[in-house]
Amino acid sequence: MYFGLREGFWPHAKIPSDSLDTFDYSDRPLSEEASAFIREQRNKEIATDRxxxxxxxxxxxGMFSSPVGAVPKPxxxxLRLITDQSxxxxxxxxxIPRDAAAVRYDNMHDFGKLLHKVHSQHGRPPTYLxxxxxxxxxxxxxxxVLWQIRQVVTVDGE
Incomplete structure (x- = not known):
């Protein structure tokens, strides 16, 4: 964790040395509404230095430009910006090896089980949540940084 916060996290990627070609998959057709939204999101990301x-x-x-799109928010x-990293x-x-990418996020069921366990052990719910x-x-x-420089988001050909 310490090195990840200081130097940046590496997602267990194994990049072969012969993968220094560039790949640009950013040319998917978009509606004018989606294009305007993506431009707006790009400007926000630049303003926040992301x-x-x-x-x-x-x-x-070695750079790869993933396709971007906009989908309706539930x-x-x-709209919500999406990037197809696959x-x-x-x-x-x-x-990224599949066995290194397994992630399970906590949910309300996990939270309920944890509250029940704390209540059972201490006879009361937690004082603070x-x-x-x-x-x-x-x-x-x-x-x-070596993971960042591989990934490019292309908007309007730039």
Whole structure:
């Protein structure tokens, strides 16, 4: 954890040395509404230093531009930005071994079991409960610079 927070996390990816080709899968057709939304999201990501400004239309060796899109948010009229990290034979996700990628997130059932266990052990529920804001957790986790430079988001050819 210490090195991940200081130097960035590495997702157990095993990248073969022959994967230095560039792959650009960003040319999927989008509606004008989706394109406008993606531009707006790109600008927000640049403003918060999570995206760098555009460096031109050409990818550098080893870079991969994943397709982006916009899908409707559930129970809302808004859109949500999506990035397909699994598209194509050299997608970022294809370098992560399946056995290293298994993640199970806590849910309300797990929380209920934990509350029941605490109540059984201590004869009362916990005195305090708090909820952390994880709204952008995957955007806030620092990724290792060598993992970052492989991934490009192309918007309007830049």
């Amino acid at each position: 995206f760098s400004p555009a460096f031109g239309p050409d990818l550098l060796p 129970h809302s009229s808004g 598209a194509g034979p050299h997608a970022p996700n294809s370098f 708090f909820k952390s804001d994880c709204s952008e957790a995957f955007r806030r986790i620092p990724m290792h």
